[in-house]
Amino acid sequence: MAKPLNIGMIGYGFMGRAHSNAYRQVNQFFDLEYRPVLKACSARNPEKLKAFADNWGYESTETDWRKLIERKDIDLIDIGTPNNTHLEIVLAAAAAGKMVLCEKPLAMTVAEGEQMVAAVEKAKVPNMVWYNYRRVPAITLAKQLVDEGRIGRPFHYRATYLQDWTIGADVPQGGAALWRLDAAAAGSGVTGDLLAHSIDTAEWLNGPIKRVSAATETFVKERVHQETGKKQPVGIDDACMFLAMFANGSMGTFESTRYARGRKNYNTFELNGEAGSVFFDLEDPQYLQYFRYSDPGTGKKIESHLTGWQKVHVTNSEHPYMKQYWVPGCTIGYEHTFVNALADFLKGLETGQPAQPDFRSGLRTQKVCDAVLDSAKSGQWVEIG
Amino acid sequence: MAKPLNIGMIGYGFMGRAHSNAYRQVNQFFDLEYRPVLKACSARNPEKLKAFADNWGYESTETDWRKLIERKDIDLIDIGTPNNTHLEIVLAAAAAGKMVLCEKPLAMTVAEGEQMVAAVEKAKVPNMVWYNYRRVPAITLAKQLVDEGRIGRPFHYRATYLQDWTIGADVPQGGAALWRLDAAAAGSGVTGDLLAHSIDTAEWLNGPIKRVSAATETFVKERVHQETGKKQPVGIDDACMFLAMFANGSMGTFESTRYARGRKNYNTFELNGEAGSVFFDLEDPQYLQYFRYSDPGTGKKIESHLTGWQKVHVTNSEHPYMKQYWVPGCTIGYEHTFVNALADFLKGLETGQPAQPDFRSGLRTQKVCDAVLDSAKSGQWVEIG
């Protein structure tokens, strides 16, 4: 009964692992028509590719991703390679009529992103960008509270995405493992890597950003290249901060860095509205903090002596995604955000209601990222069309 | 208009300071008929007494507390001396018709406590035991929530009072500063010092305890006496833990120690009921944590996706005592619990509704303490009459 969906995975790095795990796990926890089959994976290094395929159970391998795309037995191309390869692969996959899932950020630039959107829309192939954090149950719950009217008129949004793993001047750049530090492969530094997540979440919860003022910094100016062993100038932004005005009139602050000692995966946001507020921190992903001031519909205020920030342990059966897993009080982990995202994508195939964010939505995030980088360069506020 | 109330303070140690500060501060923050006047203080060491009197603004001193009690110009005797002196002073003060405020625990034993209650009741003098923690606004709020029906049928009560300041085997016992480690002066160790607070709070919030099973331990068996310089056996309980059954059918666990590394003033309680729960920790005194499950009256349940422990920052104007101080969000400190207690006592003089806990109520706590120590000695459950 289950419809097999043959997956062709490109890339075997960190995201290759995370996506492969999702394909293996989704049907055990979600009731779905489609059943992904790990048909083939592709990467250049044949030995590592073999080990990867064996580990995750891929039936076959291709060292040339073009061959993978040409194969008739592949339904869906999943892209887990560095950012500078997304465009070419997407165009080829769409041309071949394959569904496409692409790791974020979608593109190196808005111009690239526009080509990619055009390609998948012309080919009418299902597509999604892996902004997996939308599927942290607590973040999905935040969206639900917004939609229920529990935040009310929004005033403020503040987001940080802080890490600390590149502080050491002896961390090299480039190569397979560290391409995120190499501007040629990554396009940008924390802006595309971390802020892109923050922006995707922010616009999902609080609508479009219309103008930004930004600054970036590169704290370590030169690093050894992992492959050449030579010192080279660092081209990426180590840190980026920006002010934002949202279309709905609320104000936003955003910051991301890999130089915040002690913050490992501190992806936080807070949204303050007239009726309530929410706060989230990815280091404590099982919680959504909620301040309930008044209720939608009635507008009834909570008695003042009872108000306080509530730590909602997002593991009840009534919480997003959680009924699929264990019992109340039992947490899920990082990897399940990919499982949840995939479940939504597969459900979208069933229902004909495409899962979000699709490429068009991913392009939107790209526009904000580009505006941020433009503003940091020009020192001016930049409008987003 | 203000009626002066002449205070005679006995003892200039830590509690002498805390009480004196309360007398100086209460009228600036509370609107009261009575205005304490720091008339005289008493202690044996004349130099230290002089310094104490000067510091706090006492008008005069007495090195013999009996003289203080005899003075016509004293309305109220406040006892801040070691536990083994309470009985004698109370009896004399009551006989002289003075109001009496006594530092906790009221007595060394139930037998002593009964004499003290008899004395003040016979003399009909206003009296109170300084169980100041009832006046932490968050604890008073907990009592309010219980009274509002927000906890409902109670199932569990758990309390700890953990400190770590006597772990070092080189801490001496006895003397003016360390009489709490000397069984002769203190009667017991953590049971009278820390657990007495926990028990007073517990019975206030959850009603009488009817039976207990306890164990005590003395981890450091010998300590140098501060005055003699000689090693002596330690007579106090360093730690005490007990199980309790409350008259209302709920179960309790209690524990206190001065050997919990890292806990400085970790006086906590949690009460779990059918309709809700509360949690408090004296190291974070500005918070009451509240889990709201259903509301009194209607019994209406909070929507499951919105439930979570709420950190109520107990600094709103609607919170107990807080309107008297600053503005919402501004905390008060340890010393204000004494100011609040005193304000309640003075208000009780005005209204004729005596503030609690009076000596009779303090005797009740003594009964539980004695039962706990009896149980620890006998290894049996002990009923409390």
Next chain:
Amino acid sequence: MAKPLNIGMIGYGFMGRAHSNAYRQVNQFFDLEYRPVLKACSARNPEKLKAFADNWGYESTETDWRKLIERKDIDLIDIGTPNNTHLEIVLAAAAAGKMVLCEKPLAMTVAEGEQMVAAVEKAKVPNMVWYNYRRVPAITLAKQLVDEGRIGRPFHYRATYLQDWTIGADVPQGGAALWRLDAAAAGSGVTGDLLAHSIDTAEWLNGPIKRVSAATETFVKERVHQETGKKQPVGIDDACMFLAMFANGSMGTFESTRYARGRKNYNTFELNGEAGSVFFDLEDPQYLQYFRYSDPGTGKKIESHLTGWQKVHVTNSEHPYMKQYWVPGCTIGYEHTFVNALADFLKGLETGQPAQPDFRSGLRTQKVCDAVLDSAKSGQWVEIG
């Protein structure tokens, strides 16, 4: 190269799911000689069994577990059925020379447990009890800190395991899903279900408990039986609390309940020693809280102005198990405790160093549980041999 290990799973309930997931996932994350194969599963209801087998990828099914044990192609029997079935299955499996993994608690009573230990030791078959929480990385880290001498002389251990899912008097007892509320199937209530975990962890970290004083309570006296639809007396303990003295001279308090409103999976422990303390809470499983007072070896004290409870986010590569998963800052979930336990078991097969807790160790926990229930019944302190 990988050695297949053919699994025969008995039971398809909650634990059947959790264990099956572990078999499917362990080799993707751990480098191991053995590779579990989901050969067969067994349960009485053929339709549900079929659905379960399909979902998790079992190759075959048996509606009679005896047939499963007889099969030559099965290497390991895993028991996920109610407690009252463990004995018979273990005896049969051991007699058939199968490895045995048994869900906790091992047995209904010490007498049963002794038979089981005798059987597996006589048959010399590898065996383990699924006390999965030892493999929460933060708990394993606590054990590491103990072993490194960072706690020093222990004074106090306190554990709670609090839930709130049976407060409603309309929750039925018995049947496939709710056998834990049925004394005939479960043996005891929270004592075997929750306290057994607390005891296993406590003795692992702090050594044997030598005496206990306990009390239990059944708050809801009658419940409808899920299968018969009739009201029946409730035979289990709804809540249990006990005092403990450890062999090392430290004191312990333990409490568990399913009536602590707002606590969903609040499995906590705190260990206070002379050199440091640790605190853990299963609702925040990514953290171990650590108070560092002095360092082992040198005994050097941390400067007083720098001391404080540290929230260690147990997701560094240097933390137990975490290198196998994602990157620092990325959490794992409840299910991974089973994956980790299985990895340890399989590694034990490789190295010949059996993973713990084996049945003998599980029997030890059973002895404490029985002593606790005896004490609750007799009202006396009970020694543990």
Next chain:
Amino acid sequence: MAKPLNIGMIGYGFMGRAHSNAYRQVNQFFDLEYRPVLKACSARNPEKLKAFADNWGYESTETDWRKLIERKDIDLIDIGTPNNTHLEIVLAAAAAGKMVLCEKPLAMTVAEGEQMVAAVEKAKVPNMVWYNYRRVPAITLAKQLVDEGRIGRPFHYRATYLQDWTIGADVPQGGAALWRLDAAAAGSGVTGDLLAHSIDTAEWLNGPIKRVSAATETFVKERVHQETGKKQPVGIDDACMFLAMFANGSMGTFESTRYARGRKNYNTFELNGEAGSVFFDLEDPQYLQYFRYSDPGTGKKIESHLTGWQKVHVTNSEHPYMKQYWVPGCTIGYEHTFVNALADFLKGLETGQPAQPDFRSGLRTQKVCDAVLDSAKSGQWVEIG
């Protein structure tokens, strides 16, 4: 022996109370040569002034502050009136040779501030601005950690000061109690009121800010004036956010608002450096959070499995100011920040080392505030000279 210091207090609002309390309390807790005497207070409304004087124990009153300044028996003028009165009073007080303590912000503009600095420096009178939060013990401790080299090379500073008390459109503006909402009296909104605190703390801890990009917003455009009863445009900034570059090369984000639902006094900062990080939140003023990565001098790294954010309960005797109060574990409150500030000022009189921030330092904060408001108006980055 104690030298009396005759205080002339101008203003009886919230700050009048906070300062008066400090004068009454400082000598009971700090050992100081000078002893403030509450000589006189001044305000326009004679009845309210009388009540205020009675409450706090002022010996006399003046309804004209010029008379107060003229009095020979006044040594020190303390200014607790709205911002638009500071200039005139300071000039008069300095001309009269009085010491001057001024509530923050010092001035309406840099131009005003420069006149005030010139006046007190010409008159050589001791002076201080009441940036009381420097004297929260946890913030003073943060400064100590910076000075000890525990932060190392700084990368990031982020500060918020969030409140929620003006969200309601029915809150009036102006008048005695609400002059902070009236641009004519306050000069600015949250910038001068809240951000000024954040900036003072930031520059104290992390050195001068050299450029800023800011945005402000007024969410409620019209409010009824408290005195006239008429609706008037709102002239203040309800919220302000800005990006900052520090002279030391680190990046900063700042935000303040009175529209962050659920945040009552959420004055936070975080400083991330190569060697460590600190975080503070005024709603939890008893804590400084500290991430210790490596130690100064040796540069030795903490073992990776032991690292975590530490909640330092800043109540040890070794912590700033705390030895003067109670015992470890006992908190102090909001009001004590004024007591501590005053103690520092009085100690400065003794030692001849003036307490900070003096007017010159307060002018520096004014410059940043003005730059922030300029940037918000122009939409450009603004340099600070």
